[in-house]
Amino acid sequence: MISIFPNLLSGAVITLQLLVSSMFFGLIIGLIFAILRINKNPIINKFAYGYSYFFRGTPLLVQLYLIYYGLANIELLRNSFFWAIIKEPYWCAIIAFSLNTGAYTSEILRSAFQTIKKGYIEAAQSLGVTKKITFYRIQLPIAIKQSLPAYGNEIILMLKGTSLASVITIMDLMGEARKVNVLTFKPFEAFITAGIIYLFITFIIHNIIKYLEKKYGFQT
Amino acid sequence: MELLSFGDNGWGDELFLATLMTIAVSIAAMAIGFLFALIFTPLKLSKKKSLNIIGNCYTTIIRGVPELLVIYLLFFGGTGAAMYVASIFGYDGYIEINAFITGALAIGIISGAYSTEVFRGAILSIDKGQFEASKVLGIKKNIQFYKIILPQMLRLSIPNLSNVWQITLKDTSLISVTGLVEIMRQSYIAAGSTRDPLFFYSVAAVLYLMLTFLSMKLINKLEIKYSKGY
Numbered sequence: 001m002i003s004i005f006p007n008l009l010s011g012a013v014i015t016l017q018l019l020v021s022s023m024f025f026g027l028i029i030g031l032i033f034a035i036l037r038i039n040k041n042p043i044i045n046k047f048a049y050g051y052s053y054f055f056r057g058t059p060l061l062v063q064l065y066l067i068y069y070g071l072a073n074i075e076l077l078r079n080s081f082f083w084a085i086i087k088e089p090y091w092c093a094i095i096a097f098s099l100n101t102g103a104y105t106s107e108i109l110r111s112a113f114q115t116i117k118k119g120y121i122e123a124a125q126s127l128g129v130t131k132k133i134t135f136y137r138i139q140l141p142i143a144i145k146q147s148l149p150a151y152g153n154e155i156i157l158m159l160k161g162t163s164l165a166s167v168i169t170i171m172d173l174m175g176e177a178r179k180v181n182v183l184t185f186k187p188f189e190a191f192i193t194a195g196i197i198y199l200f201i202t203f204i205i206h207n208i209i210k211y212l213e214k215k216y217g218f219q220t
Numbered sequence: 221m222e223l224l225s226f227g228d229n230g231w232g233d234e235l236f237l238a239t240l241m242t243i244a245v246s247i248a249a250m251a252i253g254f255l256f257a258l259i260f261t262p263l264k265l266s267k268k269k270s271l272n273i274i275g276n277c278y279t280t281i282i283r284g285v286p287e288l289l290v291i292y293l294l295f296f297g298g299t300g301a302a303m304y305v306a307s308i309f310g311y312d313g314y315i316e317i318n319a320f321i322t323g324a325l326a327i328g329i330i331s332g333a334y335s336t337e338v339f340r341g342a343i344l345s346i347d348k349g350q351f352e353a354s355k356v357l358g359i360k361k362n363i364q365f366y367k368i369i370l371p372q373m374l375r376l377s378i379p380n381l382s383n384v385w386q387i388t389l390k391d392t393s394l395i396s397v398t399g400l401v402e403i404m405r406q407s408y409i410a411a412g413s414t415r416d417p418l419f420f421y422s423v424a425a426v427l428y429l430m431l432t433f434l435s436m437k438l439i440n441k442l443e444i445k446y447s448k449g450y
Contacts, residue, residue: 069417164288187296
């Protein structure tokens with residue numbers, strides 16, 4: 001069990017890399033689409049809704065396969081500069097995970113935006129604060145604080161989601177565990193050790209979010 | 221479009237059967253999850269420390285570990301375990317456990333953890349007066365559970381169970397890695413033999429969207445039906 005530990009740890013580093021980069025891009029995507037969702041224009045609104053409906057209604061595996069196997073089918077993309085990105089499974093995984101978590105994040109942020117009390121915005125308006133500053137200084141910080149618990153869950157769901165990267169040949173924690181299983185025929189050791197590492201990461205994320213909630217939590 | 225025609229030339233009938241398989245696995249997994257939830261919810265709510273720990277361990281571990289890991293563990297480990305048990309009874313042949321059973325069991329264990337949390341929340345939100353009133357009336361503990369708590373718990377948990385159903389439905393796509401021919405596996409095969417992954421994975425996405433959409437409609441109806449009285 002100890003001999004397989006270094007292998008699994010090197011996989012865990014890749015898992016964390018995938019998690020951090022897809023959470024980063026996903027947050028940006030989620031923020032953009034959350035703003036589009038609360039837009040009053042019905043076309044923009046419907047577009048953002050369609051995006052989040054598609055990515056929340058289909059399994060992550062389908063999205064991953066669509067991007068990894070599907071996009072390579074498009075002649076136009078293959079001849080363009082994007083091919084350098086799309087041909088790498090690592091970047092395909094990051095694109096798929098970011099789009100997926102972006103959809104969930106946009107829903108979390110949207111509901112946070114919509115539960116902000118009208119009084120705050122009205123107060124800002126009557127004080128003569130411009131719309132832009134109201135958004136950046138009042139609505140956005142409150143929305144982020146309010147959505148912390150739900151966002152913590154999303155990070156943990158995404159951590160579990162990154163294990164799918166092993167299906168498209170990336171040697172993340174799951175991929176390393178599969179390799180150990182194939183090489184040694186000891187499924188229990190390989191997968192249970194990997195499971196313990198996953199649980200450990202979940203535990204750390206959970207506690208960080210708990211700490212942040214305590215420090216920045218917002219009571220209405 | 222001819223790729224989707226029914227019969228020997230198209231993949232329509234195969235994909236249709238695969239969709240049925242996905243539905244079957246999801247329902248089986250959901251039912252197994254229900255059983256697990258009915259066992260572990262009382263443990264989680266129990267006042268005894270040891271029982272409590274067992275219940276908490278189940279939900280924490282399953283919800284903290286990737287779904288794929290549970291599937292692999294059952295798929296690769298299950299065969300070994302079954303053969304070990306069989307060897308005790310003197311059977312030394314190779315045993316292969318059915319992919320459907322392993323898949324449904326694996327997804328069932330996962331969905332059970334989520335259902336447990338849902339049931340726990342529902343029971344906790346039942347008014348305390350109900351427990352006290354039935355106690356005062358001298359109703360026995362198990363009759364109290366079956367006749368008073370359980371019906372209310374089920375009704376209260378319908379909205380959250382619909383989320384669990386959606387998660388379960390999407391998780392079944394992961395069983396494809398073990399070779400069970402459901403939507404995902406069938407599109408993988410079709411994409412491989414026609415060299416048109418973009419088309420077939422899009423079809424798979426549409427099929428999943430349809431399933432989630434239709435089941436949402438159905439559950440909404442149930443929710444309206446059973447929320448009468450509130």
